Structures are given as structure tokens and as C-alpha cells.
Amino acid sequence: MLEIKNLHVKLEEEDKQILKGVDLTVEKGKVHAIMGPNGSGKSTLSYVLSGRDGYEVTDGAASLEGLDLLEAEPEERAAAGLFLAFQYPVEIPGVGNMTFLRTALNAQRKARGEEEISAGDFLKLVREKAKSLKIDADMLKRPVNVGFSGGEKKRNEILQMAILEPKMCILDETDSGLDVDAMRLVADGVNALRDEGRSFLVITHYQRLLDHIKPDVVHIMADGRIIETGGPELALEVEKNGYADLLAKHGISEVMA
Amino acid sequence: MSAVEKMTPAETRLARLTLPEGFAPARRAALERLTAMGLPGRRDEYWRWSNPTDFIAPEPPAAAPFQDDEPDLFAEIDRLNIVFRDGVFDAQASDDLSMSGVEILRLAEAGDVNWASSLYGTLEADGQTPVKRPFAALNTATATDGVLIRVTGAAEKPVSLVYLHEDESSDPVLHHLVKLEEGAEITILENGPAGARFNMLMEVDVAKDARFHHIRVQGRDHERRAVTGIFTRVAEGALFKSFTLTSNGILTRNECVIDIVGDDANAHVAGAALGDGKTGAFHHDDTVFITHDAERCESRQVFKKVLKNGAQGVFQGKILVKSGAQKTDGYQISQSLLLDEDSQFLAKPELEIYADDVQCSHGSTTGAIDETALFYLRSRGVPYEEATALLVLSFLADAIEEIEEERFRDAILTRLEGWLSRHRG
Numbered sequence: 165m166l167e168i169k170n171l172h173v174k175l176e177e178e179d180k181q182i183l184k185g186v187d188l189t190v191e192k193g194k195v196h197a198i199m200g201p202n203g204s205g206k207s208t209l210s211y212v213l214s215g216r217d218g219y220e221v222t223d224g225a226a227s228l229e230g231l232d233l234l235e236a237e238p239e240e241r242a243a244a245g246l247f248l249a250f251q252y253p254v255e256i257p258g259v260g261n262m263t264f265l266r267t268a269l270n271a272q273r274k275a276r277g278e279e280e281i282s283a284g285d286f287l288k289l290v291r292e293k294a295k296s297l298k299i300d301a302d303m304l305k306r307p308v309n310v311g312f313s314g315g316e317k318k319r320n321e322i323l324q325m326a327i328l329e330p331k332m333c334i335l336d337e338t339d340s341g342l343d344v345d346a347m348r349l350v351a352d353g354v355n356a357l358r359d360e361g362r363s364f365l366v367i368t369h370y371q372r373l374l375d376h377i378k379p380d381v382v383h384i385m386a387d388g389r390i391i392e393t394g395g396p397e398l399a400l401e402v403e404k405n406g407y408a409d410l411l412a413k414h415g416i417s418e419v420m421a
Numbered sequence: 422m423s424a425v426e427k428m429t430p431a432e433t434r435l436a437r438l439t440l441p442e443g444f445a446p447a448r449r450a451a452l453e454r455l456t457a458m459g460l461p462g463r464r465d466e467y468w469r470w471s472n473p474t475d476f477i478a479p480e481p482p483a484a485a486p487f488q489d490d491e492p493d494l495f496a497e498i499d500r501l502n503i504v505f506r507d508g509v510f511d512a513q514a515s516d517d518l519s520m521s522g523v524e525i526l527r528l529a530e531a532g533d534v535n536w537a538s539s540l541y542g543t544l545e546a547d548g549q550t551p552v553k554r555p556f557a558a559l560n561t562a563t564a565t566d567g568v569l570i571r572v573t574g575a576a577e578k579p580v581s582l583v584y585l586h587e588d589e590s591s592d593p594v595l596h597h598l599v600k601l602e603e604g605a606e607i608t609i610l611e612n613g614p615a616g617a618r619f620n621m622l623m624e625v626d627v628a629k630d631a632r633f634h635h636i637r638v639q640g641r642d643h644e645r646r647a648v649t650g651i652f653t654r655v656a657e658g659a660l661f662k663s664f665t666l667t668s669n670g671i672l673t674r675n676e677c678v679i680d681i682v683g684d685d686a687n688a689h690v691a692g693a694a695l696g697d698g699k700t701g702a703f704h705h706d707d708t709v710f711i712t713h714d715a716e717r718c719e720s721r722q723v724f725k726k727v728l729k730n731g732a733q734g735v736f737q738g739k740i741l742v743k744s745g746a747q748k749t750d751g752y753q754i755s756q757s758l759l760l761d762e763d764s765q766f767l768a769k770p771e772l773e774i775y776a777d778d779v780q781c782s783h784g785s786t787t788g789a790i791d792e793t794a795l796f797y798l799r800s801r802g803v804p805y806e807e808a809t810a811l812l813v814l815s816f817l818a819d820a821i822e823e824i825e826e827e828r829f830r831d832a833i834l835t836r837l838e839g840w841l842s843r844h845r846g
């Protein structure tokens with residue numbers, strides 16, 4: 165599904181290398197997790213994959229089912245099935261959440277040569293998905309993410325994911341800032357979407373999310389690279405011992421990480 | 422050379438002015454005011470950023486009528502239509518002027534109706550200090566038509582002024598009076614370009630506890646020019662609300678002069694302006710002066726401009742709080758969204774406060790499209806052009822929110838969405 169090879173990325177504006185050779189393959193239907201200390205480049209990876217400006221790929225490649233991601237516009241990547249749940253969802257005053265969702269869904273359908281969804285079908289779809297995420301009518305009417313609590317913003321990301329039905333979902337610290345109940349809702353939302361045709365890349369700082377969203381593979385990222393890959397037990401190990409031993413093993417100082 | 426050839430355009434214009442019949446004393450007084458103050462030059466402080474030359478010229482610069490392909494944006498709204506074709510009342514196209522709770526007369530036919538005679542030109546004259554407004558005086562002196570509206574109760578439906586533009590050298594001067602008696606309520610709609618060069622003046626007298634709503638759409642013509650003035654006096658407990666959507670126009674100056682004279686009154690004026698013409702084809706100027714001369718009153722100014730292709734946006738907004746006007750709540754915001762680097766926004770917010778217990782704030786910002794929001798939308802599959810359009814709507818939202826009634830808000834939004842969909846590429 166998602167194939168990343170030797171990805172090197174620096175900031176466009178500064179001479180700062182952030183990703184230093186990331187290799188990662190996420191197979192169809194699998195859930196991969198990336199853990200790692202703050203500043204290791206996890207968000208950068210998710211942004212580069214989804215096409216945010218400000219980064220320069222100096223080497224390597226990334227593709228989604230054969231589509232060269234790095235050459236495509238962000239909207240083309242989305243239409244091809246890539247979705248990023250943002251670590252910091254963006255507020256858009258003056259644009260209603262419903263308008264936003266319908267515009268996005270129809271734009272993707274149009275890009276894929278499909279018909280636009282009817283107003284009635286759309287309403288039904290949103291109501292159904294919103295209900296399971298405990299998103300009320302008021303949240304749907306309000307401008308995108310404006311005045312939403314941290315938890316509401318994250319649930320709104322999952323709602324978008326549920327409606328857009330992407331093939332490759334990247335979740336960037338969707339658990340951060342959530343209390344246990346909110347995390348449960350988010351995890352249930354994600355689990356409801358698990359499907360043999362859909363893959364996930366779950367970026368998290370804490371292992372607790374992985375209690376709810378069981379990963380197939382766990383990667384540890386530090387200093388712009390994947391330094392370790394294993395099964396769910398790797399996450400438990402990090403939870404117990406922290407990153408220090410792993411970093412030391414790979415000769416990375418905590419400051420650099 | 423003959424003497425005529427030596428005259429400046431302003432002198433020629435003034436020399437050629439003729440005063441139509443009706444309201445003779447008010448017209449003569451206005452002409453005297455105008456002659457005394459003269460037409461503005463670039464050195465006038467309030468005309469530094471907008472060039473008055475084309476408003477002064479004896480003949481209006483030609484403006485090709487625009488072929489509007491959109492349905493009338495107020496089509497769904499039950500209203501009383503009054504149509505002006507290049508500034509001339511069109512009885513055929515207009516509705517019958519009778520409506521319960523409202524008396525409507527045509528300026529050109531009214532003669533010297535008592536209530537109108539004592540209002541015509543008075544609010545304009547009051548609004549000439551401390552800032553001169555020559556085109557308003559010119560209007561009072563020379564207006565050839567308009568409507569005189571006296572509202573005694575709750576108007577059954579909105580009065581809709583429809584301004585058609587068909588003649589490429591038309592130069593209409595319309596003067597409207599709206600007098601709301603105590604507790605009365607009305608909505609006035611204005612829609613259309615009106616002419617090649619349009620001078621519009623509306624005097625609005627809002628009596629105690631009356632409510633006035635105004636929604637105006639200035640048309641999509643690229644070449645039209647307009648100088649407009651709304652002069653209002655707002656009495657105790659009354660409400661004045663005005664919103665203007667301007668799309669295009671090579672030169673528009675909208676002035677609004679508000680005198681809040683009664684306690685516990687509210688006055689809100691808002692505008693959304695955006696242009697999509699050729700380079701330099703859009704110049705939009707909002708000039709507002711609000712005087713608080715009573716206690717516990719609230720005023721709001723919310724102006725948004727979307728500028729591209731060398732467009733120019735101007736905002737000159739003032740709040741004057743007189744010494745007795747305690748507990749005044751004055752708010753002013755003017756913002757521009759620059760879609761390219763060739764465009765320019767010039768803003769002069771002013772506060773002058775002589776009372777000690779007041780709350781006044783003003784802000785002015787200018788900025789580009791928010792890259793983070795743009796990326797967020799695109800990451801959801803919304804293409805660049807459409808995402809930009811959505812963010813333009815997002816930017817204008819605060820101004821549109823100022824419209825009280827949902828059906829008018831929706832009409833404006835529909836118009837904007839149509840406008841934006843043409844820019845989706």
C-alpha cells in the first residue's frame with residue numbers, strides 16, 4: 165500500500181535535515197505504529213507524505229499503490245486514498261463543518277470520475293458516522309474546528325476519515341490531549357474502519373492508544389530514521405523502559421532525538 | 422482661448438449644475454454648501470487614497486453595461502420592487518407603491534410633501550461637519566429622482582430598489598429619504614449598478630425604538646463608478662443596520678455617516694467587497710463616520726475586502742464619542758485579504774473620545790491566504806482553486822454575519838458562492 169524508501173527531507177527555508185533515510189512499507193490491511201521521542205520527525209514524515217509545503221525531499225521516494233506521492237498535489241494524494249488526521253487540526257472560521265465535509269467528499273468523487281453525492285444521502289451518511297463518534301448536530305453546524313475542544317477536534321478528524329473512506333490513514337498523535345473516554349471513542353472509530361483493504365499508520369507518543377488499536381507492526385523513530393521495528397511487544401518495552409536504551413543502542417543522544 | 426476653455430473640470434461641473442423642481446430651499450442651500458466647499462482635490466485629506474477626478478468630470482467616463490448572467494439574488498424574497506433604469510423610475514417594471522404601514526412616493530413627483538421637506542437635505546447638511554462631503558451636497562442639490570419612504574408601522578415586506586444600467590454614459594443622481602416613525606421597522610434592499618456613474622444618497626431618520634435594515638449589492642460591472650452616501654440619525658432605543666456587498670467596480674466610494682442621538686441605540690455598518698477584474702480594475706473605498714452623542718449606545722463597523730490583480734481597498738473609519746456619551750461600546754474592524762502582491766489595502770481607523778466611561782476598540786489587518794488552512798483543505802481533496810475560494814468565503818464570513826435575517830444572509834452567500842465558483846478554474 166504505502167512504500168517509503170530512503171526518504172531524506174530537509175526544511176526548505178533552513179539548512180536543517182529532518183528525515184535522514186526513512187524506510188517503511190505498510191502492507192494492505194495492516195496497522196503500523198510509529199513511536200518515538202518528540203522531535204524525531206514523525207509529524208514531518210506525515211506532512212511530507214500528504215504534501216505540505218516547506219519541505220524539500222533531497223533523496224528517496226514514497227508511493228501509494230504505485231502513485232508517486234512526492235510528485236502529486238495534496239488533493240491528488242487525497243483522491244488517491246491518502247488521509248492524514250492532523251496532530252493539530254486547523255480551524256476554518258466561516259466555513260460550516262457540513263459544507264467542508266461535503267465539499268471534500270464531492271471533490272474526491274469528482275477527481276475519481278464518480279458522481280457527486282446527493283444532499284439526502286450525504287446527510288444520512290454524516291448523521292450515521294457522527295452518531296457513533298458522539299458528534300452532535302451543533303458540532304456539524306459550527307465552523308470547522310472553531311471553538312471545538314481538543315477532544316472534539318480529534319473526533320472531527322476521525323469523522324472526516326469515516327466519511328472520506330481513505331485507503332491509507334495516517335493518524336498523527338490523535339490520542340494526545342485526550343482523556344480516557346475520548347480516546348476510547350477515537351479508537352472505536354478507527355477500529356470500525358479497519359478493513360482488509362485499508363491500512364493505517366498510527367503515530368503516537370504513548371503506548372496506551374495501542375491497547376485499543378492493536379498494531380501489526382511497531383516502528384521506533386528517532387533522529388529522522390526508523391531505528392527499530394518489531395511487533396506489539398516493542399511498544400510495551402518502550403512503555404516500560406523509555407527510549408533511552410534504544411537510543412543508546414543506536415548511538416543517538418537524547419538531545420538529538 | 423475663450424473663458425470656458427480655461428475652466429477646470431470642477432468649475433465646469435459646478436457651472437453646469439441645474440436644480441430640478443421640488444425641495445427648492447434645500448436644493449439651493451445644498452448648492453451653496455457645495456460652492457463654498459468646492460469639489461474635492463487629491464489634496465483633500467479624505468480623498469488622498471481615492472482619486473475623485475472621475476466623479477468630478479463634467480461627463481462620466483463611459484462604462485459598458487455588464488451582461489449579468491445571474492438570477493436576481495433577491496428573487497426568492499417577497500418584496501416591493503421599485504425599478505430605476507439608468508436613474509429613471511420605470512413605472513412599468515415597478516410594483517404598485519402601496520403597502521400597509523408604509524407611504525412611498527417618487528421624489529420626482531412628490532412635490533413638497535411636508536414630512537419630506539423637513540427632512541430632505543437636513544441629515545446630509547448635518548453630516549458635512551467636521552468632514553466635508555461635496556458629492557453628497559451635489560446630490561441634494563441636483564438629484565432627479567429617488568423614493569421618499571415613510572414608515573409608520575412594521576412594513577409588510579422589504580422595499581427593493583433595483584438599479585438597472587443600460588446606457589454606457591448614464592449619470593444618475595438618486596436621493597432617497599427613509600423616515601421611520603416611532604417603533605416602525607423596514608428593510609430596504611438595493612441591487613444593481615444603476616449607471617455608468619452613480620451618485621446615490623440616502624437619508625435615514627430612525628425614530629425612537631424603530632428598526633432599519635439595509636442590504637445592498639453593488640453589481641458586478643467592472644467599469645461602473647459610484648459615490649454613495651448614507652446619512653442617518655438614530656434615536657433612543659433604535660436600530661440602524663446596513664450591509665453592502667460590492668463585487669467589482671472600477672471606482673466605488675461608499676460613505677456612511679451615522680449620528681447616534683438617543684440613548685440605548687445601536688448602529689451597525691458592514692461591508693464585503695471583492696473584485697475579479699483586469700489589473701487595476703477594482704478600487705473600493707469605505708468611509709465611515711460614527712458619532713456617539715448619547716449614553717449606552719453600541720456601534721459596530723465590520724469591513725472586509727478581497728483584493729487581487731492590483732486592486733485597491735481603502736477604509737477610513739472614525740468613531741467620535743462626545744463628552745456625554747458614557748457607556749459607549751464602539752467596535753471597528755477592517756481587514757483585507759490580499760490574493761497577490763500587486764494589490765494594496767490602505768486603512769485609517771480613527772478614535773476620538775471625550776467621555777471617560779467608554780469601551781472602544783478598533784483593528785485593521787491585512788494578510789494573505791492562510792497556508793495552513795489551505796493545506797488542510799487540500800489534504801482533504803479540495804483542489805487549490807476551490808480551497809482558495811472557500812477561504813475567501815471564510816474571510817468574508819464575519820461581515821456577512823452582520824446581516825440579521827437569515828434569508829438575506831443566504832441570498833448574499835448564494836451570490837458569493839456563484840462568484841467564487843466562477844473562479845474555480
Ligand SMILES: Nc1ncnc2c1ncn2[C@@H]1O[C@H](COP(=O)(O)OP(=O)(O)O)[C@@H](O)[C@H]1O
Pocket residue numbers: 175182200201202203204205206207208209218
Ligand atoms: N517548519 C519547521 N520549522 C522549523 N523546524 C521544524 C519544522 N518542522 C519540523 N521542524 C523540526 O524538525 C524536527 C522534527 O519535528 P517533528 O516532525 O514535528 O517531530 P515529531 O512529530 O516527531 O515530534 C524538530 O526538531 C522540529 O523542531
Ligand SMILES: [Mg+2]
Pocket residue numbers: 206207208251336337
Ligand atoms: Mg509530531
